[in-house]
Amino acid sequence: MLGDRGQSGGIRPWTGFVALSVAVAALFLCPVAVSAQEEVEAVEQDTLLLVAAPTGLSAIDTPNDRGSSINVTWELSSDDNGDGIVAGYEVFRSAHPETGFAFVGRVPFGVTEYRDSSVDNRAPTYYRVAALGADESPFFSGTFGPVEASIQWFNRSRLNALVAVIIFVVSILYFVNAAKSGKKLFIRRLAGLDEMDNAVGRATEMGKPILFISGLSSVSDVATIAAINILGEVAKKTAEYNTKLIVPCADPIVMAVEQEVVKEAYAKAGRPDAYNEDDVFYLTRSQFAYVAGVNGIMVRQRPATILYMGMFYAESLVLAETGSSIGAIQIAGTDAVTQLPFFITSCDYTLIGEELYAASAYLSREPILLGGLKGQDMFKLITVVFLVVGVIAATLTATGVIESNFMLAVFATG
Amino acid sequence: MRRQFPLALCFIAGLFMAVQYFIPHPTVQDMYERLLIWLQTLLAFAFLLGTVSLVRVHYHKIRHRADDRGYSLVTLLALCLMIGLGFFHSAHHAQGSPFDRMFQNVQVPIEATMFSLLAFYVASAAFRAFRARTLESTLLLVAACIVMLGRVPIGDMIHSSIPVATRWILEVPNLAAKRGIMIGVGLGMMATSLKIILGIERAWMGGGD
Numbered sequence: 001m002l003g004d005r006g007q008s009g010g011i012r013p014w015t016g017f018v019a020l021s022v023a024v025a026a027l028f029l030c031p032v033a034v035s036a037q038e039e040v041e042a043v044e045q046d047t048l049l050l051v052a053a054p055t056g057l058s059a060i061d062t063p064n065d066r067g068s069s070i071n072v073t074w075e076l077s078s079d080d081n082g083d084g085i086v087a088g089y090e091v092f093r094s095a096h097p098e099t100g101f102a103f104v105g106r107v108p109f110g111v112t113e114y115r116d117s118s119v120d121n122r123a124p125t126y127y128r129v130a131a132l133g134a135d136e137s138p139f140f141s142g143t144f145g146p147v148e149a150s151i152q153w154f155n156r157s158r159l160n161a162l163v164a165v166i167i168f169v170v171s172i173l174y175f176v177n178a179a180k181s182g183k184k185l186f187i188r189r190l191a192g193l194d195e196m197d198n199a200v201g202r203a204t205e206m207g208k209p210i211l212f213i214s215g216l217s218s219v220s221d222v223a224t225i226a227a228i229n230i231l232g233e234v235a236k237k238t239a240e241y242n243t244k245l246i247v248p249c250a251d252p253i254v255m256a257v258e259q260e261v262v263k264e265a266y267a268k269a270g271r272p273d274a275y276n277e278d279d280v281f282y283l284t285r286s287q288f289a290y291v292a293g294v295n296g297i298m299v300r301q302r303p304a305t306i307l308y309m310g311m312f313y314a315e316s317l318v319l320a321e322t323g324s325s326i327g328a329i330q331i332a333g334t335d336a337v338t339q340l341p342f343f344i345t346s347c348d349y350t351l352i353g354e355e356l357y358a359a360s361a362y363l364s365r366e367p368i369l370l371g372g373l374k375g376q377d378m379f380k381l382i383t384v385v386f387l388v389v390g391v392i393a394a395t396l397t398a399t400g401v402i403e404s405n406f407m408l409a410v411f412a413t414g
Numbered sequence: 415m416r417r418q419f420p421l422a423l424c425f426i427a428g429l430f431m432a433v434q435y436f437i438p439h440p441t442v443q444d445m446y447e448r449l450l451i452w453l454q455t456l457l458a459f460a461f462l463l464g465t466v467s468l469v470r471v472h473y474h475k476i477r478h479r480a481d482d483r484g485y486s487l488v489t490l491l492a493l494c495l496m497i498g499l500g501f502f503h504s505a506h507h508a509q510g511s512p513f514d515r516m517f518q519n520v521q522v523p524i525e526a527t528m529f530s531l532l533a534f535y536v537a538s539a540a541f542r543a544f545r546a547r548t549l550e551s552t553l554l555l556v557a558a559c560i561v562m563l564g565r566v567p568i569g570d571m572i573h574s575s576i577p578v579a580t581r582w583i584l585e586v587p588n589l590a591a592k593r594g595i596m597i598g599v600g601l602g603m604m605a606t607s608l609k610i611i612l613g614i615e616r617a618w619m620g621g622g623d
Binding site: 064065161226230233251253257284288296314317340358360368372380383 | 432435437438439440443453456457460461462463464465467468470471474481482485521524525528529531532536538539540542543592595596597599601602603604605606608609610614615617618619
């Protein structure tokens, strides 16, 4: 056993000598190796610290803004490859080209612009940009300037929108004047609005009320204003037929306006005595509490006709299905695209999108309002023409037939 | 004067709101921001109007012994209770306060219950919409089946083209229709606003001339 151990696991005399020689050599060589490594690291560190400064510095007054702002741009440092050699860029500003540069902002590596939004208007300003090394030491570009921030009176990037608005206004005014001068204007039939008279008549015959719901939005929503316009026309009819009109409101301002509208409509129909202020009332601003309240009115008072006009959200289906369950005639009108399928499913008639806005003119048949509708249609035609030309131009650009899409300027706004 | 003053006010305010979109000058933009703050202030005061209306309507119902006066009584009691808790517990916004507990444990579950009813109503509405009586409703039924299958894993398991068809339905005909409606809505909004600003549309004043 011992002999075995001596051959396989023991240290032979010559092996011990080699090991000792290596250890001694290592003791002498080690300091040399360490000092060489430190030298390489130091050289590498020096290389890291030297970063190329950004070039191509430029600064301009931010276009179409309210002043106090300058856009600074530059080209990336040649060392900015996203590998951490450049940590970012710092922007400095001064009123003098040589001295007094103060830090104004910092952006990460790979970014070539900065908006300085704290500049004095009409004051000559100079800029410098520094690329930051890994240890945050700055490497400055040259100075750019002077540049001045100024206030603009007109947002030129919205010129196309202004031209469109002017065309739209001219189009509407032209047709309104045409209507005033007695020109006959054709308006296509809207089944939902044609049915309005029958719906009011049905409620009168059944001796049941009409429920008018003008959505959950506020008076600043155009859809709500359109709903209020329709309410005025409906109120005239209910006043003539002496039918009860119930208007639960989700917004106190809308309630105040609707009270006035219904009151005026009753007065105009020669029935001011029939107006009851308690029939146009505030329910709640809370979405599903409103639903609970309105559903309660539906189930208890069983209106013969329910009108949903305005802006609706998730409550639309709950309301319309409850109305359907009590057998009421339901006419809806909304510009909420996501709620339209629910109303189309559950209501007898639905005014889709823009038909809601046409309803007031359609119901009143006033020539001036109809003229407005025609003007709107004319502008829509112009828009469709522009869209078709835009699609063709985009297709030709994408396929390389033409170099640049000349329609982009028409559609893009700032 | 009763008619002209609101019309003039509406014209000036409407015109200013339209013009400010094109003018970035701080004078105009600051005025615009101030007007928005006024709107918020007005809204806060308007809630007082709403509360007065609510109390008056339900008080009249109780006073005239209407059939559903029980609900009115509950409404008024709940209103008084919440106002009382809000006023007499200064830290009414704090978590765990009586006001907060009433809101979290009564109002929130009741609203959630109402919202959950939507699931059942969607089912009943879908049942009605998907009855294939006409060509349109048949198309709707087919499209709905494809979209529903394409949105769940089993659709892909049945056939790999179902999710592709779903995407196409949603991104081509559906999106085109939506955009068409939205363009019409945008123009309708502009036309309505313009008619109101110019005093052509006066129904919001009760249809008076």
